[in-house]
Amino acid sequence: xxxxxxxxxxxxxxxxxxxxxxxxxxxxxxxxxxxxxxxxxxxxxxxxxxxxxxxxxxxxxxxxxxxxxxxxxxxxxxxxxxxxxxxxxxxxxxxxxxxxxxxxxxxxxxxxxxxxxxxxxxxxxxxxxxxxxxxxxxxxxxxxxxxxxxxxxxxxxxxxxxxxxxxxxxxxxxxxxxxxxxxxxxxxxxxxxxxxxxxxxxxxxxxxxxxxxxxxxxxxxxxxxxxxxxxxxxxxxxxxxxxxxxxxxxxxxxxxxxxxxxxxxxxxxxxxxxxxxxxxxxxxxxxxxxxxxxxxxxxx
Amino acid sequence: xxxxxxxxxxxxxxxxxxxxxxxxxxxxxxxxxxxxxxxxxxxxxxxxxxxxxxxxxxxxxxxxxxxxxxxxxxxxxxxxxxxxxxxxxxxxxxxxxxxxxxxxxxxxxxxxxxxxxxxxxxxxxxxxxxxxxxxxxxxxxxxxxxxxxxxxxxxxxxxxxxxxxxxxxxxxxxxxxxxxxxxxxxxxxxxxxxxxxxxxxxxxxxxxxxxxxxxxxxxxxxxxxxxxxxxxxxxxxxxxxxxxxxxxxxxxxxxxxxxxxxxxxxxxxxxxxxxxxxxxxxxxxxxxxxxxxxxxxxxxxxxxxxxxxxxxxxxxxxxxxxxxxxxxxxxxxxxxxxxxxxxxxxxxxxxxxxxxxxxxxxxxxxxxxxxxxxxxxxxxxxxxxxxxxxxxxxxxxxxxxxxxxxxxxxxxxxxxxxxxxxxxxxxxxxxxxxxxxxxxxxxxxxxxxxxxxxxxxxxxxxxxxxxxxxxxxxxxxxxxxxxxxxxxxxxxxxxxxxxxxxxxxxxxxxxxxxxxxxxxxxxxxxxxxxxxxxxxxxxxxxxxxxxxxxxxxxxxxxxxxxxxxxxxxxxxxxxxxxxxxxxxxxxxxxxxxxxxxxxxxxxxxxxxxxxxxxxxxxxxxxxxxxxxxxxxxxxxxxxxxxxxxxxxxxxxxx
Numbered sequence: 001x002x003x004x005x006x007x008x009x010x011x012x013x014x015x016x017x018x019x020x021x022x023x024x025x026x027x028x029x030x031x032x033x034x035x036x037x038x039x040x041x042x043x044x045x046x047x048x049x050x051x052x053x054x055x056x057x058x059x060x061x062x063x064x065x066x067x068x069x070x071x072x073x074x075x076x077x078x079x080x081x082x083x084x085x086x087x088x089x090x091x092x093x094x095x096x097x098x099x100x101x102x103x104x105x106x107x108x109x110x111x112x113x114x115x116x117x118x119x120x121x122x123x124x125x126x127x128x129x130x131x132x133x134x135x136x137x138x139x140x141x142x143x144x145x146x147x148x149x150x151x152x153x154x155x156x157x158x159x160x161x162x163x164x165x166x167x168x169x170x171x172x173x174x175x176x177x178x179x180x181x182x183x184x185x186x187x188x189x190x191x192x193x194x195x196x197x198x199x200x201x202x203x204x205x206x207x208x209x210x211x212x213x214x215x216x217x218x219x220x221x222x223x224x225x226x227x228x229x230x231x232x233x234x235x236x237x238x239x240x241x242x243x244x245x246x247x248x249x250x251x252x253x254x255x256x257x258x259x260x261x262x263x264x265x266x267x268x269x270x271x272x273x274x275x276x277x278x279x280x281x282x283x284x285x286x287x288x289x290x291x292x293x294x295x296x297x298x299x300x
Numbered sequence: 301x302x303x304x305x306x307x308x309x310x311x312x313x314x315x316x317x318x319x320x321x322x323x324x325x326x327x328x329x330x331x332x333x334x335x336x337x338x339x340x341x342x343x344x345x346x347x348x349x350x351x352x353x354x355x356x357x358x359x360x361x362x363x364x365x366x367x368x369x370x371x372x373x374x375x376x377x378x379x380x381x382x383x384x385x386x387x388x389x390x391x392x393x394x395x396x397x398x399x400x401x402x403x404x405x406x407x408x409x410x411x412x413x414x415x416x417x418x419x420x421x422x423x424x425x426x427x428x429x430x431x432x433x434x435x436x437x438x439x440x441x442x443x444x445x446x447x448x449x450x451x452x453x454x455x456x457x458x459x460x461x462x463x464x465x466x467x468x469x470x471x472x473x474x475x476x477x478x479x480x481x482x483x484x485x486x487x488x489x490x491x492x493x494x495x496x497x498x499x500x501x502x503x504x505x506x507x508x509x510x511x512x513x514x515x516x517x518x519x520x521x522x523x524x525x526x527x528x529x530x531x532x533x534x535x536x537x538x539x540x541x542x543x544x545x546x547x548x549x550x551x552x553x554x555x556x557x558x559x560x561x562x563x564x565x566x567x568x569x570x571x572x573x574x575x576x577x578x579x580x581x582x583x584x585x586x587x588x589x590x591x592x593x594x595x596x597x598x599x600x601x602x603x604x605x606x607x608x609x610x611x612x613x614x615x616x617x618x619x620x621x622x623x624x625x626x627x628x629x630x631x632x633x634x635x636x637x638x639x640x641x642x643x644x645x646x647x648x649x650x651x652x653x654x655x656x657x658x659x660x661x662x663x664x665x666x667x668x669x670x671x672x673x674x675x676x677x678x679x680x681x682x683x684x685x686x687x688x689x690x691x692x693x694x695x696x697x698x699x700x701x702x703x704x705x706x707x708x709x710x711x712x713x714x715x716x717x718x719x720x721x722x723x724x725x726x727x728x729x730x731x732x733x734x735x736x737x738x739x740x741x742x743x744x745x746x747x748x749x750x751x752x753x754x755x756x757x758x759x760x761x762x763x764x765x766x767x768x769x770x771x772x773x774x775x776x777x778x779x780x781x782x783x784x785x786x787x788x789x790x791x792x793x794x795x796x797x798x799x800x801x802x803x804x805x806x807x808x809x810x811x812x813x814x815x816x817x818x819x820x821x822x823x824x825x826x827x828x829x830x831x832x833x834x835x836x837x838x839x840x841x842x843x844x845x846x847x848x849x850x851x852x853x854x855x856x857x858x859x860x861x862x863x864x865x866x867x868x869x870x871x872x873x874x875x876x877x878x879x880x881x882x883x884x885x886x887x888x889x890x891x892x893x894x895x896x897x898x899x900x901x902x903x904x905x906x907x908x909x910x911x912x913x914x915x916x917x918x919x920x921x922x923x924x925x926x927x928x929x930x931x932x933x934x935x936x937x938x939x940x941x942x943x944x945x946x947x948x949x950x951x952x953x954x
Contacts (some may be wrong), residue, residue, distance in 0.1 A: 093335040193335060193338050222335055225334075230330065231329055231330055232331045233332055233340055234333050234337075235333075237336060242337050242340050242341060243329055250343065253343050257339055
């Protein structure tokens with residue numbers, strides 16, 4: 001598959017002004033631009049603590065010891081890089097609509113655009129970037145990388161991905177958390193159309209210290225379907241079929257159900273300190289990024 | 301109660317079974333891919349939409365199809381109700397189209413419209429095997445549609461009927477309807493739709509086997525008509541207009557009578573006419589100069605009685621026609637003198653007449669004259685050409701035989717209908733003797749007589765008019781009475797028959813005859829609506845038959861391009877039989893009285909057309925719904941459903 005230039009010049013210029021704004025101080029593996037949760041070696045003073053045997057004597061505040069005759073250790077901010085994890089849902093349901101009409105964007109393209117933009121921001125800011133596209137049992141990973149020179153490869157990686165198969169988010173998120181030692185900022189881009197949900201997987205991630213953002217990608221016709229008549233609905237993920245006589249009443253019922261479901265996810269996310277954003281594919285992805293993600297304080 | 305002509309059609313309802321089965325067994329669904337069934341599943345669990353009965357309940361299309369089937373079966377079964385009907389078997393429908401059918405007293409507008417409504421109602425209740433013939437009875441009786449059971453044809457033929465302008469010819473119409481009554485075409489039943497006014501029909505034609513029915517049309521008699529209009533000039537006096545206004549209604553009527561001279565309103569007055577009576581109207585016209593005269597009757601705004609028949613509210617007359625006529629008078633009295641002063645004065649006092657006196661000893665001069673008056677004298681060479689007024693001729697001629705002189709003792713009697721004796725009062729006239737004259741063949745009519753002795757004979761022979769007075773004026777006091785100048789004026793007017801003197805008697809549709817001036821080669825006639833007609837003059841008399849419109853006509857005689865004489869004449873519509881619009885509940889034909897019968901015949905009113913309309917509406921609804929409900933989202937490739945699943949999941953079994 002040829003590489004899609006996911007971002008044009010104008011978009012890159014706008015994205016270059018943005019950076020991630022993690023709410024929690026993270027503990028990165030590399031010395032970076034961000035303050036680390038660890039007290040470290042930078043010049044910026046952070047705090048004092050009592051000396052404990054074995055501490056590095058070089059860090060002892062001798063002036064304080066002279067005045068108080070007690071050994072205190074001087075703590076400095078440790079400056080580390082940020083780790084950005086992007087988990088991209090590459091299940092078959094993301095490839096929707098099957099044939100996009102003029103002006104319509106498939107969820108899959110929308111999600112990849114968004115990923116490309118977030119990844120671009122991360123690479124620009126010298127943050128550690130890890131993109132994982134999960135489709136069925138197959139995981140495709142990009143990274144971890146730092147530095148803007150990785151942008152072209154990142155674009156190529158995204159272009160090469162295809163959406164297929166079915167996902168169990170609980171299992172996927174749990175094993176993702178276990179697989180990666182260094183938690184950080186995690187952005188999950190998915191339609192969350194999974195019968196088993198994602199609650200336990202998300203719990204695992206949170207327990208491991210990931211600062212999580214869910215970008216819930218849905219196509220407008222998934223929220224308000226226009227289908228009418230005697231239909232046999234075939235799930236493109238698993239091929240299961242449902243026979244339905246669709247009329248206005250049932251359509252309204254469905255729309256209500258979707259609303260409830262999406263609202264439930266939002267409430268639950270917020271209650272756990274997880275950012276939640278509904279991304280309808282009929283909205284421009286750049287708008288979502290520049291407005292909604294900034295308002296949610298993922299970006300600044 | 302509803303009956304069915306073809307109840308076998310109900311077996312078609314069995315088709316509902318296969319329809320239901322098809323729906324239950326195989327509900328053809330379009331296969332549509334969705335991103336996930338996960339949410340649909342939750343919705344459908346609530347709806348339980350897949351239960352078979354639910355499926356049927358929700359399937360409005362199936363419901364519509366079953367309804368459509370029912371409507372179609374109902375249509376094919378041809379439902380009908382039994383209704384009282386006029387028609388049964390072969391029916392001749394005679395619809396009066398005389399002028400009075402234009403009367404506006406019917407709720408439907410005109411009487412004609414009411415009659416059409418009745419006729420359509422008869423057609424609606426036709427039985428399946430009935431056949432109807434349609435006869436329009438106007439001044440001609442014509443078969444509009446021969447026996448037919450085609451309702452649409454009959455309806456459209458009835459709808460196209462219009463009332464005419466003349467009197468209905470019922471004699472011919474009845475003959476038409478009963479003709480051939482032993483043949484296939486014979487009517488079994490004859491229905492007359494009319495407002496009455498059948499004229500002189502003494503008996504109904506046809507035998508006992510024909511059923512008759514009369515359906516009266518119209519409900520009011522209110523009409524005031526101008527029933528007569530004439531102008532007359534006596535001597536040097538100003539011309540007089542005489543009109544007769546008749547109120548045919550049952551209430552006294554108020555009307556505004558207006559007189560228009562040459563299209564200018566000259567006189568207007570409010571008159572009141574008692575119910576059922578006629579009222580004369582006399583008016584002295586200002587001068588001879590006016591040619592065109594119109595009399596109009598209008599209903600005052602606050603009038604209590606309406607006028608349902610406007611056609612007779614206008615009448616026209618033409619006066620003051622030019623061209624003096626010339627009368628050659630040759631007298632030879634018993635005393636030897638050759639002058640008859642009474643006659644000479646009487647003729648010369650009539651406007652438009654010029655008297656030329658001849659000498660019996662010189663014979664007939666070679667002059668062109670309009671009338672030759674031979675008083676007590678006949679030329680040796682026989683009767684001269686042209687119109688003749690003969691007064692006691694001295695001998696027999698090929699026209700008549702002279703008999704003996706008879707003493708008259710009885711009072712004089714006159715045929716009052718004849719134009720010569722109109723307004724002539726002979727009751728005081730006495731006569732000494734008269735000569736007996738017998739016409740040798742049937743050319744003359746006795747106009748005045750006393751005791752079976754003819755005193756005035758008049759008639760036509762070989763395109764000329766001849767009047768014969770059988771007594772010497774000197775033997776009578778007639779010239780001393782007012783009757784004398786009136787008689788002479790009437791006589792002269794009668795002699796000007798080929799001229800325009802008769803114009804006021806011309807009725808619509810009648811043939812008008814004019815005698816052409818000698819030099820004229822063409823007659824140009826302008827009708828009231830401006831139509832021009834050119835008639836070539838090939839004989840001394842020109843006939844004009846296009847007199848269908850009432851109003852004033854202008855007649856110009858042309859010699860080459862030049863107009864040598866210009867006259868006017870009027871065509872009126874004085875039809876007392878039509879103006880009398882009184883509706884007749886029953887009509888009498890000899891000893892048979894026809895009235896609207898309470899018929900016990902029954903007809904069938906079919907309702908299949910309504911069922912068919914419902915079926916059509918259902919079909920359109922079903923079609924619309926089918927397309928509307930199956931309008932698939934455009935993202936689904938056309939024709940994809942059967943292979944879609946395989947396309948998405950290659951290798952999966954259907």
